Amino acid sequence: MSQKIIPNLWFNGDAEQGGEFYSAALPNTTSRITARYPDEVPESQAGFAGKPLVVDLSVDGFQITMINSDAHFRPNPSISFMLNFDPLMFGGDADTARARLDETWAALAEGGMVLMELAEYPFSPHYGWVQDRYGVSWQLMLTDPEGDPRPFVIPQIMFAGAVQDKAREAAELYTSLFDDAEIGMVAEYPAATGAAGAGSVMFGEFRVGDQWFSMMDSNVAHEFAFSPGVSLEVRCHGQAEIDRLWDALSAVPExxxxxxxxxxYGVSWQIVPDNMGELMERPGAYGRMLKMKKLVIADF
Known part of the structure; x- marks a missing residue:
């Protein structure tokens, strides 16, 4: 699968351990350290010199990046990850799919917090929503193999609080920025439901290339909001694409x-060159990057 947008998770110095945890907890998952802090770092990062900076997770071929940093940010349920346990993944055996879902649920729930109990719901015979020990939220669902095929991992963006009922508007913006992108199925709230207004998005999907995302307007008021705890990284081919996306998305100068x-909407993005690894190998590149706002390839 070609993946244009890579979710990034902020970890409090324990991304390497997080990678080991997810490799054991999630089906078909591996992790590896792909970047380290340089030996010489600013005083504020002195404790990280030489330690892992980036740990990449591959979940059934879907990449999630873990950033090893401090306790400044933490993931929350505003952006979660749907895991679709389709029996077709397990040889068409629904019992095996359900058993693997239960195993994954038990691993993620240990030391975490259940947000919706694992149970039967109108939209799924077996579903639950859990926030794991690192603050990352997962929605586990036993899916119908007769339905439209969807990947195992689908990030879900939930709009609440100051951006309540903005899901459709945001999806229209995001799909307008990328080639081969579109909004898919949208199910509306037929009447005002809790915090959600009539006609807002109860559940919807949009696609960017081969990637699917889901979005919803929450019908419950929440204290949390979008934050850099979960960010969306776009790897751009050249400075022109960086400039275009930066100008279209950036709305909070600070x-x-x-x-x-x-x-x-408050969603955090990282707009980076697709040869970032190569650029960071240049002497002094890390220090130069820390002084930038928008990344300028020529300045590395």
């Missing part, structure tokens, strides 16, 4: 740093 931005 959030601009080292290729990071926050859009008008």
């Amino acid at each position: 959030a601009e740093q080292c290729g990071w931005l926050a859009d008008r």
Whole structure:
């Protein structure tokens, strides 16, 4: 699968351990350290010199990046990950799919917090929502193999609080920025339900290339909001694409740093060159990057 957008998770110094945890907890999952802090870092990062900076997770071929940093941010359920346990993944055996779901649920729930109990719901015979020990939220669902095929991992973006009922608007913006992108199925709230207004998105999907995302307007008021605890990384081919996406997305000037931005809904993005690894190997590149807001390839 070609993956244009890579979710990034913020970890409090324990990304390597997190990679080991997810490799054991999630089906078809591996992790590896792909970047380390340089030996010479700013005083504020002195404890990280030489330690892992980036740990990449492959979940059934879907890449998630873990950033090894401090306790400044933490993931929350505003962006979660749906795991579709389709019996076709397990030789067409629904019992095996259900058993693997239960095993994954038990591993993720240990030391975490259940947000929706694992049970039968109108939309799935076996579903639950859990926040794991690292604060990352997962929605586990036993899916119908007769339905439209979907990947095992689908990030879900939930709009609440100051951006309540903005899911459809955000999806229209995001799909307008990428080639081969579209909004898929949208199910609306037929009437005002809790915090959600009539006609807002109860559940919807959009696609960017081969990737699927889901979105929803929450019908429950939440205290949390989008944050850099979960960010969306876009790897751009050249400075022109960086400039275009930066100009279209960045809406919070004080959030601009080292290729990071926050859009008008508060969602954090990282707009980076697709040869970032090569650029960071240049002498002094790390220090130069720390001084940038938008990344400028020529300045590395």
